[in-house]
Structures are given as structure tokens and as C-alpha cells.
Amino acid sequence: MNLKRTIIAAVVFCVFFGFAFSAVIEDTPGMMRVLLLEAPSVKIISLSGCFSVVKPDGHTDEFLEETEFKAEGDFISFKDNKASGILKLSSPSYMQVNGKPYRGDIFILSEKPGYLLVINKLKTDEYLYGVVGGEMPASWHIEALKAQSVAARTYAASMKRTPRHASFDVFSTVKDQIYAGVEGESPSVIEAVNATSGEILVFNDSPISAFFHSNCAGRTSPGDNVFESGDLPYLASASCPYCAPSEWTYSIKRDELSKLLNDKKIISGDLLDIKIDKTDDSGRAVSLKIIASNGVTTVKAADFRLALGADKQKSTKYSLVSTPMDGAEKKVFLLSVKICLPSNDSDNETSTLVDEKVVQADTMLQAQMEKESLEHLAGILAASRLPVSIASIKSEISEIDVSSAFTFSGSGWGHGVGMCQWGAYGFAKNGWDYRKILYNYYPGTNLTKASF
Numbered sequence: 074m075n076l077k078r079t080i081i082a083a084v085v086f087c088v089f090f091g092f093a094f095s096a097v098i099e100d101t102p103g104m105m106r107v108l109l110l111e112a113p114s115v116k117i118i119s120l121s122g123c124f125s126v127v128k129p130d131g132h133t134d135e136f137l138e139e140t141e142f143k144a145e146g147d148f149i150s151f152k153d154n155k156a157s158g159i160l161k162l163s164s165p166s167y168m169q170v171n172g173k174p175y176r177g178d179i180f181i182l183s184e185k186p187g188y189l190l191v192i193n194k195l196k197t198d199e200y201l202y203g204v205v206g207g208e209m210p211a212s213w214h215i216e217a218l219k220a221q222s223v224a225a226r227t228y229a230a231s232m233k234r235t236p237r238h239a240s241f242d243v244f245s246t247v248k249d250q251i252y253a254g255v256e257g258e259s260p261s262v263i264e265a266v267n268a269t270s271g272e273i274l275v276f277n278d279s280p281i282s283a284f285f286h287s288n289c290a291g292r293t294s295p296g297d298n299v300f301e302s303g304d305l306p307y308l309a310s311a312s313c314p315y316c317a318p319s320e321w322t323y324s325i326k327r328d329e330l331s332k333l334l335n336d337k338k339i340i341s342g343d344l345l346d347i348k349i350d351k352t353d354d355s356g357r358a359v360s361l362k363i364i365a366s367n368g369v370t371t372v373k374a375a376d377f378r379l380a381l382g383a384d385k386q387k388s389t390k391y392s393l394v395s396t397p398m399d400g401a402e403k404k405v406f407l408l409s410v411k412i413c414l415p416s417n418d419s420d421n422e423t424s425t426l427v428d429e430k431v432v433q434a435d436t437m438l439q440a441q442m443e444k445e446s447l448e449h450l451a452g453i454l455a456a457s458r459l460p461v462s463i464a465s466i467k468s469e470i471s472e473i474d475v476s477s478a479f480t481f482s483g484s485g486w487g488h489g490v491g492m493c494q495w496g497a498y499g500f501a502k503n504g505w506d507y508r509k510i511l512y513n514y515y516p517g518t519n520l521t522k523a524s525f
Contacts, residue, residue: 176203217497340365
């Protein structure tokens, strides 16, 4: 085959076959692409009449009855058909996906062997009908529903700037915001979305990260305590006087938690104890110190909550009680060694933690010998980097009570950043309109009309 024919063949292959493997669902202004599920199979039916299936080669089939689409390797099989790439499903009526009705079009994407991505593409405000109704009771005050509409629309706008995937913008779950489809719709929700149509919150002319949560228990948390958001002024801690705190308690045995934290690679070794390391002005835990047989790990409280399960540890605003274990074979000691330097304030000094070590020993004397060894190593390190005359070594030794269980007793529900939904409801009942509610939770922002 000569060069010219080779080039023509390559072009033909790319046009007719490359589309099936590399095409993505187009990002269209005024539309949202929502991942409904990732699964080996899905069942779809139109609620009125038939639905059409457009295959990657452009051929269209129509189906009246419920049809199951299955992943078979890199292909999608349905009825007597098999295709690779993307299927587009359309109907003049709603389509049910595994029994739940949705507006707009449904796309089925074969991306990895054995799994299908099922994506709903629809108008932005129609998407918000399902979000506002999924996130907030339709019976709540209309101004609270409007505030939720703007927050959800703003969040969607920010996600479209940095989409989750080439073929979808957001998840339909709490990974982003709950999208309930047509089941989330109601007259009051539709009224709230339509009344605020196109409105988003901006900071420096860009859509903000409009995080929201269920219940802050009286004060919201700064954004950088939870998310990798940096110090964003509009996610500062805000007062929330009308939030009715929800109380909760969660207990877990040490062995169970130790396995969970090892499985998630948060610690290595046996879990011994947990302590709250740092809290913020709202009373929430910011970080935890996890003491294990192989060392000490400091983790963000928000990450620890997600590891346990957000439905179990409902917020990071809690007290922690450890139940001591009876009959431990050996005592456990925590050794801390710091290099200390004088600060500009003559009454204080700054310190840098060199090492924390967990030691299991029969007596305090054995632990003391370990501490002296750490002090010696810290001294060598300090001498190699600093003038000996200005550096000093300080160390601490404390006995740790190995715990048999941990009980978290807290209030609030959610990460605590941005708009508190229960607080917004309280403000609305006390006469605040949605603009005033939003400015309370996102200070320094502006409302504007935008298309995205």
C-alpha cells in the first residue's frame, strides 16, 4: 500500500471508529451533565411512548418496552445490539433509569471494561429542580428555598469550570450535591428556582465554591479547616443563631476502628488512642492525633470523619471519650522531643517537633532510656543546623491509656462550611429574604446573573 492510501485509510479509521472510543458528551452552555450511576447494567424505559437510542455510527433504534443495557467488556449490549462508545437516549417524555424518572437526555458511556457510566444531560434550571428538592424540604419557607437555589446554581457553575470528568460535570450524590431527578420536584421548589433563574454568587467576578450543609450547631466552620480551599474570605466562620442543633453520639470499638484506619492507610500498626489535637473558634475539631503502635499520625478531622462514614460521625463538632482497656500486657508511653528557639517575645519561644515515638515498656525507667536516646539524636540534628548557644532541646514523656472503645458525642450535621440549611430556614422564618441569608453565609460576595 502506498503512502497516500495509508493516510486515507488512517483518516477513515479515525472518523468511523475513533469516535466510538474517544468521543465525549459535549459540554453545552445552559446544560448540566450529571453522573447518575456507574454500574455493570441499567434498565431504562420512557414513561410515555417510546424512546430512541442513537448509536455511535449514527444509526437510531426505538424501544417501547423497558430495555436493559449491559457492559460486556468494552462494549454496551442491549436487545440484539452491541456498541462501543456513547449511546444517546431521548424521549418526548421523562425516562426512568432503574425506576427513577429524569428530564432531558440519558447518555450511556462504555469507559472501562465491565462498567457503564449513565449520565443525564438537561437544562441547568431543570437540574436544579431536582437538586433543591433533594437537598431541602419543599415545605420550607420560600426564601430558604430561593437561597438554596442560588447556592446550588453557584456550586454547579463553579464545577462546570473544573468538571469532574470529560463527559460529566457533577455527581448526583453528596460528593457534589444531591440530585433527585423528577422525584425532587414540587411547585414550591420550581417557583424558587424560577424566581432566581440565572443568579449566582461571585467573588472577584468568578463563581464561588458555594458549599452548604445541613446543620452547623450555631456557627459555621472556616472553609480551609475542611477543604483544600485556601483562605477564602467568603468561607469565613459565620454566626447562625437560628440553627437548632441536632445532637448525636457514635461509639466504635478500638479493634474495629484500628482495622478501618489500617485498611484506609491512615495508620500502620495497632490503634492505641486518639486525641483531639486542635479545634477552631466554632468548637469543631480541626485535627486529631492518632496514636498507634508504629507511631503518631496527625490527620484532618474532616478526613477522619469521611473515613468513619459521614452518616456515623455526623459532624466534626464533638467531644471524645476513650474507654481505657483493662489488663494491658505492657505500659505505653508517648515520647515527644522538640528543638526550641527564642522568639522576638522574650517571654516565649518557638519550637519545632523533631519526633514523636510510641514505646511499649514494662516500666517508666525503660521509657526514660528511650527518651534520652531521642534527645541525643535531636541534639545532633540541632547542632548540625543551628548555633548551639541559641538552640535547646525539650522533651516530654507521658503514659498512654490504651483504649478499648471511643465515643464521639457531638452536635450538627455536615462539614459545617458555607450555608447552614437549618439556619437559612430559621432566618427565612424570621423575615430575612434570600439575598440577606446568602450574604450572611458568604460574606463579601455579590449576586449576579450569569449563563454557563
